[in-house]
Amino acid sequence: MTEHNHEANDGTRHDTERGAFIVLEGIEGVGKTTQMAVAEQALKDAAKSLVCTREPGGTAAGEALRSVLLDKDGAPLSLEAETLLMFAARANHLHEKIRPALNRGDWVLCDRFTDASYAYQGAGRQLGVARIAVLEKWVQAELRPDLVIILDAEPELALTRAKNRGPVDRFEQESLDFFHRARQVYLDRAKAHPERYAVIDASMPLEAVSQAVAATVAGFVHQWDQS
Ligand code: TMP
Numbered sequence: 001m002t003e004h005n006h007e008a009n010d011g012t013r014h015d016t017e018r019g020a021f022i023v024l025e026g027i028e029g030v031g032k033t034t035q036m037a038v039a040e041q042a043l044k045d046a047a048k049s050l051v052c053t054r055e056p057g058g059t060a061a062g063e064a065l066r067s068v069l070l071d072k073d074g075a076p077l078s079l080e081a082e083t084l085l086m087f088a089a090r091a092n093h094l095h096e097k098i099r100p101a102l103n104r105g106d107w108v109l110c111d112r113f114t115d116a117s118y119a120y121q122g123a124g125r126q127l128g129v130a131r132i133a134v135l136e137k138w139v140q141a142e143l144r145p146d147l148v149i150i151l152d153a154e155p156e157l158a159l160t161r162a163k164n165r166g167p168v169d170r171f172e173q174e175s176l177d178f179f180h181r182a183r184q185v186y187l188d189r190a191k192a193h194p195e196r197y198a199v200i201d202a203s204m205p206l207e208a209v210s211q212a213v214a215a216t217v218a219g220f221v222h223q224w225d226q227s
Contacts, residue, residue: 019049019107020224021098021143022217025115025186026151027179028172029162030202031209035151036111038210042217043107051101054111055089059096062089070169083121087135090114094140114140115148115189119182124174129185144196147220149213150186151202155179158202 024039026032036052043050056066065085068074077085090113101108114136122129155176162172190197198220200212 017105019102019105020146020220021102021108021110022147022149022220023110023113023115023145024149024151025112025119026202027119027153027155027158027182027186029158029160029165030151030153031161031206032111032151034206035149035202035209035213036109038213039109039149039217042214043109043221046218046221048107048221049105050107050109051097052109052111053093053097055093055113055116056086057089058093058098058110059089061092065089070171072168072170072173074170079121079125079127082125083117083127083132083135086117086121087139090117091139094143099143110145113145113148115150115186118189119185120171123181123185124171124178126181146196146224147216148190148197149216150190150197150199151209151213152183152187152199153202155183 022039022043024032024036040050040052055062056069057063065088069077069082069085069089098108098110114132117135118129118132121127122132159172159176159179162168187199190199198216200209200216202209204212
């Protein structure tokens with residue numbers, strides 16, 4: 001196996017090959033579940049050894065926390081408690097699954113990560129992005145995703161799709177304003193770090209969105225393998 005010297009996102013150069021960390025994001029109803037399958041297939045086509053996972057969740061404790069966080073009939077949570085539980089699940093996920101996978105050279109494809117905390121708790125619930133940044137630094141140190149694909153659509157369109165899917169969870173019942181704020185933070189973050197973010201128009205026909213996701217993943221794989 002050739003040894004690559006990737007400049008990893010944790011600020012250190014790795015002597016051995018580390019896998020890439022890819023995240024899919026977007027507000028409710030943008031078609032994230034469908035596009036996770038498209039991204040997974042594109043990575044398998046590129047012969048990448050892959051770990052697919054999700055947040056909140058991904059570990060036994062994380063999935064238990066997910067139930068607490070998403071159950072709209074569950075006990076009320078303060079905004080601080082909700083945010084800390086998201087990061088508690090994330091700390092466990094990083095420790096048990098994400099870092100070990102990346103370190104052994106596997107690629108990780110994750111359905112949501114810390115951008116969702118910026119968008120939903122930071123902006124949607126108006127905790128402020130600065131407080132999310134503190135937790136991000138504490139829980140992740142320098143580790144950041146190598147690629148974040150944001151599926152973007154007007155909340156008016158996306159929420160109509162989400163509501164047609166059946167029962168809603170704690171977040172899906174939020175207001176249009178909440179999702180306008182969340183969307184804006186996703187777009188702001190993508191604009192601030194264009195080298196690590198790809199924004200895809202999720203209001204296009206499904207086939208076009210799928211093609212764009214597959215092409216973005218394939219382009220990233222090519223770039224990573226060349227570096
Ligand atoms: P999903 O798996 O259907 O996307 O549901 C996860 C929900 O959790 C979604 O509404 C977004 C929300 N969420 C946050 O609010 N903050 C976070 O940090 C993460 C990872 C998810």
